[in-house]
Amino acid sequence: MKIIHCADLHLDSKMETNLSVAQAKERKKEILNTFERMVDYAHTHGVTVIIIAGDMFDTPQVFGSTKSRVLNTITKYPQIDFLYLSGNHDESNFIEALDEVPSNLKIFGVNWTTFSYPEVKITGVVLSDANRKTLYDTLRLSPDDLNIVVMHGQIGQSNSAKQSETIYLNQLKNKQIDYLALGHVHSYTQGQLDRRGVYCYAGCLEGRGFDECGAKGFVLLNIDHGTIQSEFVPFAKRTLIELPVDITPYQDWFALEDHIVALAKKYPTKDLLKVVLQGKYKIQLEKHLAMLEQKLSGFYFAKVKDESVLAVTPEDVANDISLRGEFIRQVLGSSLSASEKEQTILMGLRALGGEDL
Ligand SMILES: [Mn+2]
Known part of the structure; x- marks a missing residue:
């Protein structure tokens, strides 16, 4: 089974910092194109689940044309499940504004939600002020399953910081997580979570400004015989x-x-x-x-x-x-x-x- 982990697409970003108006417009289109190319890649490479770990859109106000292109991309491949977690930028406006949610668009909420597949269980939660203290205690995963956990926020080690965006890695240790699929940091970053699992930020699909330099893309997960192999796939149109x-x-x-x-x-x-x-x-x-x-x-x-x-x-x-x-x-x-x-x-x-x- 193959899964794509991506995050921080920031569709509809303004892109005007360095670029001329025409180039900013072009880059905006290219970001959306890269998302569509990624989904085409998923189709041609036999990927059956795409995890979007937050910040799919840059602002709560999404252009109608962007929304319909995203929806068309999702409905074009009904055999691919899109597991969507809203981040700190996009809130849930995208979903709320939909007349009908496509059956292959599945959404994580502010309580732990699990989507089960024969080879893996994918569990995620949207951080909020109300759940940020309790969510670690309410996460229950079986050691016998292969477990992917999806969250969006900044990893920290202690519980001292107040921001609801902080993810306390220490409290996710020994929770039977095999792969922690994160969004928020815009560069691909991977590290060891505990003896069992790793954490990974996929980074964004396209760099937008010079604070987002270097290779951008997504993570391809290959699940085989109860193990997860992960590989960063550079995919941006421009670096x-x-x-x-x-x-x-x-x-x-x-x-x-x-x-x-x-x-x-x-x-x-x-x-x-x-x-x-x-x-x-x-x-x-x-x-x-x-x-x-x-x-x-x-x-x-x-x-x-x-x-x-x-x-x-x-x-x-x-x-x-x-x-x-x-x-x-x-x-x-x-x-x-x-x-x-x-x-x-x-x-x-x-x-x-x-x-x-
Ligand atoms: Mn982001």
Whole structure:
């Protein structure tokens, strides 16, 4: 038996942070497409259950067109069960607004609900303020069954935090869980729960911003002879990549540009790239950030973030008796912050060089 564990689809996300209006619209469509592609994959790979561990939608208000595409996808494959747990973003509006719930769309509620299959029992609960303390005591699983448990929230070790979103892993130990299918964390993460089981966040299907970099996809579970094998399947249409570059060794901007362009060649141009300049640079390095962005414009999206700092010390200009040397010594000796000093020195040097400010 094969099962897909996915989560955090955030359908209908706005996507406007970095992208143009047209690209944001396109990415929004792509996220929905990736969900549909995943369901097609399930069909062609003999998957019979898809667990959606929360945050299927980004906001409680779901566009009618999105809702009907999701419903069509679900009803297109009646032999696949969709086990849906609402997360902290989507609440239960999607289900409540349905005239008729398709028979293969099965829903977890605020009490433990179990869906039984010959090879596995899948049990889940939606966290709420009312149940967050009692749910651990009310979970009863048989050691003789293969058990998947579905929840949405942030794992924590103690019971001290107050948020209803916290899942206390310690209290799920020795509960006969074989696989804890989680949603909430947007990157694939797996760890040992106890001697018997593992916990796993599937992550989101598509990264939306540069806080969601790296491979995104779903987890494919293969159940065979009473054991669960799990495998992360990268599935996103586009990946967001953060590329840190230490510019310390470079005094020539064009050599640095060549270096960055060569590094960027490792990634497909369909992806979204953020180059982060780091390290300490000398005054001699003249930066042309817009030109670098232009050179990376073959990517679906590219931007350059400059986090590098100017490395000039009083020793560097100790013997410089020019106005420039005096100016730098004055600024370095002032009470300005490090970034203010950097800005002031750069502006001052440009002014001394006769450039427009
Ligand atoms: Mn989420």
